[in-house]
Amino acid sequence: MTKRTPKHTQLTPDNIRKHDKGFTIVEMALVMLIGAVLLGAISTGLVAAARQAQLKETKDKIEQIDLAMQLHLNLNGRLPCVADPQAAPDTVNFGVEVSAANCDTVGAVGGSFTTAGRGGRNVMIGAVPTRTINLPDDYQFDAWGNRFTFAVTARLAEAGGYNREEGAIFVNDSAGNPVVLNPPGSGHYITFSHGPSAQGATSFQGVAIPGAACAAAATMDGENCDGDATFINTMITSNAAGVNFYDDVVGVRAAAVFGQEIPPGSIMAFNLAACPNGWAAYPAADGRTIIGAGTYAPANYNDGGAPRAARNDWSVNETFAVGDTGGFAEWQSHADDLAGITTLGVDLSVLPAGADTLYIQDTTAVIGQPAENRSPFVALLYCQKA
Numbered sequence: 001m002t003k004r005t006p007k008h009t010q011l012t013p014d015n016i017r018k019h020d021k022g023f024t025i026v027e028m029a030l031v032m033l034i035g036a037v038l039l040g041a042i043s044t045g046l047v048a049a050a051r052q053a054q055l056k057e058t059k060d061k062i063e064q065i066d067l068a069m070q071l072h073l074n075l076n077g078r079l080p081c082v083a084d085p086q087a088a089p090d091t092v093n094f095g096v097e098v099s100a101a102n103c104d105t106v107g108a109v110g111g112s113f114t115t116a117g118r119g120g121r122n123v124m125i126g127a128v129p130t131r132t133i134n135l136p137d138d139y140q141f142d143a144w145g146n147r148f149t150f151a152v153t154a155r156l157a158e159a160g161g162y163n164r165e166e167g168a169i170f171v172n173d174s175a176g177n178p179v180v181l182n183p184p185g186s187g188h189y190i191t192f193s194h195g196p197s198a199q200g201a202t203s204f205q206g207v208a209i210p211g212a213a214c215a216a217a218a219t220m221d222g223e224n225c226d227g228d229a230t231f232i233n234t235m236i237t238s239n240a241a242g243v244n245f246y247d248d249v250v251g252v253r254a255a256a257v258f259g260q261e262i263p264p265g266s267i268m269a270f271n272l273a274a275c276p277n278g279w280a281a282y283p284a285a286d287g288r289t290i291i292g293a294g295t296y297a298p299a300n301y302n303d304g305g306a307p308r309a310a311r312n313d314w315s316v317n318e319t320f321a322v323g324d325t326g327g328f329a330e331w332q333s334h335a336d337d338l339a340g341i342t343t344l345g346v347d348l349s350v351l352p353a354g355a356d357t358l359y360i361q362d363t364t365a366v367i368g369q370p371a372e373n374r375s376p377f378v379a380l381l382y383c384q385k386a
Contacts, residue, residue, distance in 0.1 A: 051196070054143035055249065058193045061139055062251035065148070065191050068133040069253065073162065079189060080133055081157040082126030082150050083140075084110030086206040095131035095140055098124075103157035111202065114154060117168030117229035118185030122154040125227070127202070128191060142193035142249070146201040146209065149224070151231070152189040163278035164188070164255070170230040171252050174220055174244075179233050180254040187254045190231055192224060195247030197239075200225025220246040266385040275383035285382035 023031075072080050081103035087093040087110060098109035104122050107114060112126030128150045130139045140147055153168040155161050169187030171179040178184040194201035199221055200214030215222035220243065223232045233250040267282055267290075275281050 054196070057143040058249045059251075061142065062148070062191050062193070062249065065128055065130075065133075065135065065139060065150075066251055066253055068135050069189065072133045078159060078162045079152055079157045080129045081106070081154070082112045082124045082152060083129040083132070084112050084206075085127035085147055085149075085202045086111035087127075088206050089137065089204070095127075095129055095135075095137055097129040097132040097157075098126065099157075100132075101159040103152070104154040104161065111206070113227070115227060115229050117153060118170065118183075119166075119168060121166060121168035123151055123168055123229040124154040124157070125149065125151040141204060144193070144196055144198060145204050146194060146198050147203070147206070148191055148193055149201070150189065150191050151229070153187070156188055160272075160276050161278075162276075166278070167254055168229060169252075171233050171250075171254075172230065174232060174234040174236050174246070179252065182254075185229075187252055190233075190250065190252045192231070192233075192248050192250040194225065195221070195249060197221070197245075197247050215245070219243055221248060224248050224250070264385050267382055268385070269380035269382050272381055275381065278386055279383035280386055282382040282384040290382075 069079060072078075081097040081099050083095050084093050084098055087095075093110070097103070098112055099106040103124055109126075112124060114122045114124050117123040126149075128135075128140050128148050130137055142148055151169060153166065155166055155168075156163070165186070167180075167186035167188040169180070169190055170185040171187050171190060173179055180187045194212075198209050198212040199219075201209055201212060203209050214225035220232050220234070223230065231250070231252075232246065232248070233252055234246065237246050238244045239247060267285070268279070270276065270279075
């Protein structure tokens with residue numbers, strides 16, 4: 001008997017056409033919808049991750065810029081001045097401070113300019129002087145490829161003019177409260193990125209960015225590009241259009257590595273030809289030895305008997321007030337204070353008639369003859385903090 005293939009398994013053109021139906025429109029739509037949802041979720045995550053990476057890169061650069069600024073201050077005794085934000089990459093002025101000695105008086109250079117800060121002090125606004133502070137050129141730019149803005153109290157960038165108490169930059173939060181408090185408006189410098197919106201930023205090539213003009217006073221973000229010495233630094237960001245729009249990334253410095261502030265009236269010695277800015281010459285110290293104010297009269301000072309009465313004519317028992325001057329170029333003593341002491345076989349208490357002062361020069365006693373008896377010294381310029 002002949003074996004036959006069951007009818008339902010026979011492959012004929014008709015059977016093939018009956019089973020080749022594919023996906024329905026509904027099935028295709030469902031697949032596309034699921035794909036769109038997954039793609040959207042993945043895209044949102046990728047965009048968020050990319051933004052976080054850009055923010056981190058920008059913040060890291062601001063921190064490195066701040067460290068380089070402090071190192072420059074430590075090495076040079078002043079902050080760097082700003083660089084010209086319009087200087088193109090690989091040109092002689094790119095990343096170089098506009099003045100190494102006269103930041104407070106140099107005025108506008110290229111795209112940099114000055115504005116009045118606290119107490120009328122000048123604040124210079126421009127770009128980060130990366131080459132001056134020995135940073136790579138790419139530290140002029142944030143993660144979005146635009147230039148950081150750098151503003152500095154100009155007087156603090158003057159040669160010999162650094163005074164940590166003279167910061168002049170105002171920094172507030174989104175509600176207008178001072179971020180720098182001691183006192184308000186005493187920021188030394190501020191470095192910031194204009195964020196992903198780039199509003200008010202300068203481009204890689206050193207020109208204004210089309211479509212990203214500064215919003216000025218219309219938004220919080222605009223406060224950082226309106227040309228004055230007041231800036232906003234807040235953790236509250238908003239991408240919504242309106243007065244609360246803000247996407248800047250800011251770093252501010254209102255203190256220095258030099259520690260506690262030096263109070264007015266302090267006296268310090270300098271190895272300089274003239275007192276630095278903020279200090280005045282203290283002529284009372286010229287040619288004199290500095291001693292502590294107060295009374296020095298040790299109770300146990302005696303010659304083996306009862307303590308001697310206080311004297312006002314020599315330094316062992318004498319009171320000195322702040323600002324007092326006195327003394328001689330030589331060391332003098334009265335003979336009756338040296339009773340029983342001999343040198344070169346001579347009783348120092350025995351003086352010729354009419355001679356009541358003994359002058360000591362090196363190891364030789366000289367009666368009635370002034371002579372210099374200073375110890376080895378170094379002369380420095382004494383200045384008083386204004």
